[in-house]
Amino acid sequence: MNYNWDWGVLLQQPYWGWLWSGLGWTLLISLGSWVIALSVGISAGIARCMPNRAIQIVASVYIEVFRNIPPLVQLFLWYFVFPELLPDALGLWIKRDLPNPEYVTAIVGLGLFAGARVAEQIRAGIAAVGIHLLPAALATGLRPLQAFRLILLPLGLRAVFGPLTSEFLITVKMSSISLTIGMLELTAQSRHIENYTFHGLEAFAVATVVYLLLGLSVTGLMRVIDRRFGAAKYRRASS
Amino acid sequence: MNDFDWGVIARSWPFLAEGMALSALLVVVSTAGGILLGLGLALMRRSDHAFIAGPATVYVTVMRSVPLILVLFWFYFLVPLVIGRPVGALASALVAFVLFEAAFYCEIIRAGINSVRAGQTEAALATGMRRSQVMRLIIMPQGLRAMTPLLFNQVIIVFQDTSLVYVVALRDFMTTASVVASRDGRPTEMYTLVAVVYLAICFSLSKAIELYGKGRAR
Numbered sequence: 032m033n034y035n036w037d038w039g040v041l042l043q044q045p046y047w048g049w050l051w052s053g054l055g056w057t058l059l060i061s062l063g064s065w066v067i068a069l070s071v072g073i074s075a076g077i078a079r080c081m082p083n084r085a086i087q088i089v090a091s092v093y094i095e096v097f098r099n100i101p102p103l104v105q106l107f108l109w110y111f112v113f114p115e116l117l118p119d120a121l122g123l124w125i126k127r128d129l130p131n132p133e134y135v136t137a138i139v140g141l142g143l144f145a146g147a148r149v150a151e152q153i154r155a156g157i158a159a160v161g162i163h164l165l166p167a168a169l170a171t172g173l174r175p176l177q178a179f180r181l182i183l184l185p186l187g188l189r190a191v192f193g194p195l196t197s198e199f200l201i202t203v204k205m206s207s208i209s210l211t212i213g214m215l216e217l218t219a220q221s222r223h224i225e226n227y228t229f230h231g232l233e234a235f236a237v238a239t240v241v242y243l244l245l246g247l248s249v250t251g252l253m254r255v256i257d258r259r260f261g262a263a264k265y266r267r268a269s270s
Numbered sequence: 271m272n273d274f275d276w277g278v279i280a281r282s283w284p285f286l287a288e289g290m291a292l293s294a295l296l297v298v299v300s301t302a303g304g305i306l307l308g309l310g311l312a313l314m315r316r317s318d319h320a321f322i323a324g325p326a327t328v329y330v331t332v333m334r335s336v337p338l339i340l341v342l343f344w345f346y347f348l349v350p351l352v353i354g355r356p357v358g359a360l361a362s363a364l365v366a367f368v369l370f371e372a373a374f375y376c377e378i379i380r381a382g383i384n385s386v387r388a389g390q391t392e393a394a395l396a397t398g399m400r401r402s403q404v405m406r407l408i409i410m411p412q413g414l415r416a417m418t419p420l421l422f423n424q425v426i427i428v429f430q431d432t433s434l435v436y437v438v439a440l441r442d443f444m445t446t447a448s449v450v451a452s453r454d455g456r457p458t459e460m461y462t463l464v465a466v467v468y469l470a471i472c473f474s475l476s477k478a479i480e481l482y483g484k485g486r487a488r
Contacts, residue, residue: 032351099472100465101430104444108465111457200335207337211436218340225347235344239336246335 040230041237050234053220054241060137060206060216065199067142072149077179079154080162090150097147103208106140110212137209145202152194156187189260196253200246217241278459282450289446292360296367296432296442301425303368308375313405315380326376333373339437341370346438359440371428378424382417383409415486422479426472433468443467 041047078090097105110133114122129135160183168178188195210219221238225231279286314326333341345366350356386409394404433444441449444464451460 033354034351095473096469099426099469099476101433101444101468103433103436104461104465104468107448107457107461111451112461115458204335204337207339208434210339218337218343221340222343225343231343231347235340235347238340239332239344242336242340243332 034232036233037230038233040228041224041233046224046228046234049215049220049223050217050237050241053215053217053238056214056216057203057206057218057245060134060141060209060214061199061203063134063138064140064142064145064206065202067138068145068149068198068202071143071146073153073184075146075150076153076157077176077184079150080157080165080179080183081175082165094147094150097143098151102141102144102205103211105144106136106208106212109140110136133209133213136212137206137214141202141205141209145198145205148198148201149195152191152198153184153187155194156189156191157183159190160186192253192257196250200249203245203249204242275456275459278450278454278456279463282446282454285450286443286446289441289443292440293429293432293442293444296363296435297425297429299364300367300371300428300432303364304371304375304428305379305421307368307372308377308379311372311376312379312383315376316383330373330376333370334377338366338370338431338434342366342434342438345369359435359438363435363438363440367428367432371424371431374424374427375421378417378420379413381420382413385416386412419479419483422482423476426475426479430468430472 041050075090075093078086079094081087081090100108114125116122117125125132157179162183164182164186165175165178168182169175173181206216207218209216210222215223217238221231221234224234228234311326311330315323315330317323317326342363345362346359349362349365390408390412391404394408395401399407432442435442436445436448439445447460447464451457
């Protein structure tokens with residue numbers, strides 16, 4: 032292999048700065064889409080378990096559609112197709128006046144994709160702690176939503192803490208596909224450095240290490256939280 | 271929007287079919303190669319020797335924590351360097367896919383093997399079988415039953431993943447559609463078509479796996 036390694040290039044400006052800003056955008060996209068994924072996913076997960084047939088079907092359709100279309104295609108649908116389907120005035124506003132359209136599209140697209148996966152986890156969590164708690168909760172006089180909010184969700188969320196952590200890490204990795212609509216996140220910036228310096232492998236190596244560290248620290252942090260809040264203990268007791 | 275032109279799909283159909291063929295090739299090669307390499311990695315990770323299990327664990331952890339797009343970029347530049355001459359995007363993408371998906375197949379296979387109770391191994395060893403025989407005749411047949419739904423599920427994920435070769439300008443189904451979309455100025459029709467086709471294929475496959483799993487549980 033004939034490659035002239037030169038790590039010094041990365042320490043020069045502007046390349047070092049590019050990597051930093053790339054990391055910043057990766058975090059912003061991941062966190063933004065995770066907020067959407069959690070709120071939509073928890074709502075859809077609860078809706079999926081509701082005793083009402085119509086609500087169940089709506090939630091299932093959302094989950095199946097958003098899980099079975101590749102996230103890249105979803106992103107393109109939101110970016111290129113969605114504004115065309117809206118009434119003219121609104122479509123024009125999105126195309127012309129929406130601040131930071133690529134970022135908004137990225138977090139909505141990735142968030143709704145991850146939301147469908149989160150919904151499945153939430154449903155599994157509620158099923159694991161026992162949907163049979165629902166009639167008991169209703170018998171105490173709670174309304175269905177209260178029963179989910181106060182009884183099933185707190186228990187169910189703890190049961191799926193580990194899978195949700197994996198889903199978050201998948202979202203972090205998925206944030207890289209936003210480069211296709213022009214977000215300059217970490218992967219895009221390392222590709223960018225290759226274009227300018229022909230020292231792409233060094234930039235890819237740094238990006239790889241950053242993703243790895245990000246993954247390991249999130250996993251470590253979540254393990255600590257899991258232990259602190261007694262969910263790990265709860266799992267041990269139930270198994 | 272009011273002039274939805276379905277003709278563009280009919281006109282570009284042969285081109286799109288070529289794209290779908292490339293997607294299928296990527297799925298087949300990365301699944302076959304990924305399972306083979308993944309099996310090797312899974313067996314390595316089960317080894318008692320740290321210098322055999324260690325590298326496999328590091329490999330799987332690294333591959334599982336980086337985005338596929340970054341891996342595609344890596345091999346897009348690395349493969350020609352290693353071989354010493356340009357090899358084209360397809361060869362690089364195939365290498366990247368096999369090496370990337372192997373890490374995921376490894377974890378599925380490992381979980382399948384671990385689902386077989388330790389008593390089975392002990393009993394088989396007590397009958398006088400060698401370790402390799404125990405794995406081949408006792409553990410694998412049972413583990414395989416546990417891992418098949420997950421393996422099929424991973425094939426669906428791989429199929430969705432293949433759309434990402436867009437970033438190295440390889441003409442799979444997604445990329446051919448986007449080429450037509452920008453050439454004919456018809457993004458609405460093309461991306462809607464792409465979404466519907468992926469949805470139909472992935473949804474029916476996942477339902478089939480679900481039914482298969484249910485049928486077996488009975």
